[in-house]
Amino acid sequence: MHPLKKLPKSIATVSLSGTLADKLEAAAAVGYEGVEIFEADLLAFDGTPRDVRKMVADLGLEIFMFQPFRDFEGLGPAQFQRNLDRAERKFDVMAELGTDLLLLCSNVQPHAEGNPAQLTAELSELALRAAKRGVRIAYEALAWGTHVKFWRQAWDLVQRVSQPSFGLALDSFHTLSLGDSLAGIERVPGEKIFFIQLADAPKLSLDVLSWSRHYRNFPGQGDFDVAGFTHAALAAGYSGPLSLEIFNDNFRAGPTRPTALDGLRSLIWVEAEAGRTELPEPPALGGVEFVEFAVDARAGAALGRYLAAMGFARAGKHRSKAVELYRLGGVNIVLNAEPDSAASEHFALHGPSVCALALKVNDVPRTLARAQALLCPTWAERTGPGEHRIPAVREPDGTLLYLVDEVASQQMWGADFDLAAHVPVAASALPRIDHIAQALNPGSMDRFILFYRTLFNLVPEPTIEYADRFGLVRSRTMKNTTGSVRIPLNISESPATETARFVAAGAGAGVHHIAIATPDLKVAASHSTEAGMAPVPIPANYYEDLEARFGLEDEQLREMRHHGILYDRDAGGEFFHAYLPHFQGRFFFELLERHGYQGYGANNAPIRLAAMARKLTTA
Numbered sequence: 001m002h003p004l005k006k007l008p009k010s011i012a013t014v015s016l017s018g019t020l021a022d023k024l025e026a027a028a029a030v031g032y033e034g035v036e037i038f039e040a041d042l043l044a045f046d047g048t049p050r051d052v053r054k055m056v057a058d059l060g061l062e063i064f065m066f067q068p069f070r071d072f073e074g075l076g077p078a079q080f081q082r083n084l085d086r087a088e089r090k091f092d093v094m095a096e097l098g099t100d101l102l103l104l105c106s107n108v109q110p111h112a113e114g115n116p117a118q119l120t121a122e123l124s125e126l127a128l129r130a131a132k133r134g135v136r137i138a139y140e141a142l143a144w145g146t147h148v149k150f151w152r153q154a155w156d157l158v159q160r161v162s163q164p165s166f167g168l169a170l171d172s173f174h175t176l177s178l179g180d181s182l183a184g185i186e187r188v189p190g191e192k193i194f195f196i197q198l199a200d201a202p203k204l205s206l207d208v209l210s211w212s213r214h215y216r217n218f219p220g221q222g223d224f225d226v227a228g229f230t231h232a233a234l235a236a237g238y239s240g241p242l243s244l245e246i247f248n249d250n251f252r253a254g255p256t257r258p259t260a261l262d263g264l265r266s267l268i269w270v271e272a273e274a275g276r277t278e279l280p281e282p283p284a285l286g287g288v289e290f291v292e293f294a295v296d297a298r299a300g301a302a303l304g305r306y307l308a309a310m311g312f313a314r315a316g317k318h319r320s321k322a323v324e325l326y327r328l329g330g331v332n333i334v335l336n337a338e339p340d341s342a343a344s345e346h347f348a349l350h351g352p353s354v355c356a357l358a359l360k361v362n363d364v365p366r367t368l369a370r371a372q373a374l375l376c377p378t379w380a381e382r383t384g385p386g387e388h389r390i391p392a393v394r395e396p397d398g399t400l401l402y403l404v405d406e407v408a409s410q411q412m413w414g415a416d417f418d419l420a421a422h423v424p425v426a427a428s429a430l431p432r433i434d435h436i437a438q439a440l441n442p443g444s445m446d447r448f449i450l451f452y453r454t455l456f457n458l459v460p461e462p463t464i465e466y467a468d469r470f471g472l473v474r475s476r477t478m479k480n481t482t483g484s485v486r487i488p489l490n491i492s493e494s495p496a497t498e499t500a501r502f503v504a505a506g507a508g509a510g511v512h513h514i515a516i517a518t519p520d521l522k523v524a525a526s527h528s529t530e531a532g533m534a535p536v537p538i539p540a541n542y543y544e545d546l547e548a549r550f551g552l553e554d555e556q557l558r559e560m561r562h563h564g565i566l567y568d569r570d571a572g573g574e575f576f577h578a579y580l581p582h583f584q585g586r587f588f589f590e591l592l593e594r595h596g597y598q599g600y601g602a603n604n605a606p607i608r609l610a611a612m613a614r615k616l617t618t619a
């Protein structure tokens with residue numbers, strides 16, 4: 001069997017920020033084949049439709065559709081004549097634009113009539129007029145249409161009209177937001193589906209109009225089965241463009257090109273998820289092989305002391321670079337002070353901070369091939385003779401994600417480092433990394449979700465919100481199925497929260513804290529305290545409340561309080577965690593003991609935030 005043809009990729013101009021020229025340039029630069037021109041973008045453009053046509057053609061793009069045409073049908077004879085005139089004017093514009101497809105949205109006027117015979121007669125006349133002008137009409141059921149809300153109602157009218165110039169537009173948002181069934185889409189003749197618009201959205205309890213106008217996002221960023229929707233339309237035989245139509249406040253405010261790139265990545269992914277194309281499989285993840293900090297000599301020495309106080313051993317020095325290895329059980333931390341490297345560039349921009357993570361994957365070349373297919377930038381650091389070359393992909397914030405397989409994991413430390421005489425062998429047992437939390441720029445949550453989901457098949461957990469003293473923080477954790485990789489993503493729109501200040505002070509997003517799972521948290525906390533770095537103290541009130549909520553034993557509570565240990569419980573089990581003071585007011589470490597518990601102690605976040613802030617101001 002021939003592999004099926006890839007479908008052209010398109011984006012509606014409303015999905016991107018900037019001027020019409022910005023939007024078109026971005027769409028062309030990242031590699032779309034064409035666009036839907038949204039009328040508002042044309043009206044605001046200081047030039048003729050012919051100028052737009054030329055700009056689009058010069059960029060190598062195509063205009064797949066002009067949209068929207070609204071509130072046409074069901075308004076009575078007088079208005080019908082005016083609406084036909086209005087349609088003719090739009091046909092003129094389309095002739096100049098050089099596109100033959102016009103989107104017609106179902107009428108949303110409260111007084112619109114829903115009589116099928118009347119609608120059929122009016123839409124038939126429109127179809128005839130369109131045909132005379134070489135135009136085709138794609139009729140779309142808006143979820144909040146007065147009478148026509150469901151794709152099946154629009155399809156019913158398309159069948160009644162029964163003209164080659166009149167077909168169906170399917171928009172995943174309208175169908176999936178109403179929880180409407182996809183059954184039957186695959187039996188619509190493919191050539192009667194004139195256009196497909198794809199949008200995802202988070203599940204929200206909100207009126208559907210506001211939901212659609214503000215919270216749509218790219219396939220893979222929300223909770224809808226956009227792949228299932230796409231699969232149904234492709235099963236019908238649709239072979240036109242896959243087009244993104246996203247109304248989203250963050251997209252309107254965000255950078256044009258990165259958003260355009262996210263969109264294309266999402267389309268490439270959803271086309272594969274729908275079974276149309278094949279992508280190299282996502283890797284099975286085996287956890288975090290190492291965390292790398294960008295430092296200079298002074299910050300490296302200070303961070304080395306900080307790590308030693310947590311019980312890390314200085315385990316080796318890189319053979320050819322200013323790079324050191326610290327190790328605690330299965331946790332490897334690399335301090336990179338090499339001049340003229342990705343790390344030094346990161347240091348110059350952000351100060352001491354995590355510049356790279358290494359993920360254990362079962363197949364490095366396949367993961368790289370997947371990254372390339374999904375348009376994720378890759379990176380290879382220069383290496384000395386005999387040293388391991390570790391390929392990496394770049395996260396949206398620039399952090400490198402190295403890809404390490406089992407063989408590299410076994411060999412690279414010995415090959416690249418002069419290991420200390422008594423280094424503990426890297427153990428796969430505890431302590432190990434439990435999760436790595438990142439603080440993101442406002443508006444960029446969807447970008448990171450898309451990256452981790454499409455490339456590594458990490459799944460977003462539900463959004464958690466918690467109160468900082470100075471605002472709200474929203475958190476979503478990306479997790480693989482085994483839980484060996486967990487990446488909480490935190491965002492705050494309020495400028496004074498710990499999360500927001502981290503982003504501001506470090507000149508951007510990045511790793512905000514690293515949580516290490518230990519076999520016995522009390523022991524780990526004692527060691528750290530003896531070495532000069534006690535966990536952040538927690539107020540007595542907290543333990544009073546714990547006793548009331550969970551009925552813990554006095555002795556246990558006393559010990560927990562002594563070590564600054566917080567507690568939570570869920571259906572799966574118990575969770576103990578404690579926080580070490582910030583390193584130079586920046587990132588910090590969490591020590592934890594997990595017994596079947598699945599969360600991250602979000603209930604305790606306000607307590608630890610207040611405690612850590614106190615510690616910062618008194619330190």
Ligand SMILES: O=C(O)c1ccc(O)c(O)c1
Binds near residue numbers: 067103142212213245
């Ligand atoms: O929100 C709207 O009005 C609107 C317009 C055009 C569309 O294709 C759509 O899905 C929604």
Ligand SMILES: [Mg+2]
Binds near residue numbers: 140197
């Ligand atoms: Mg639409």
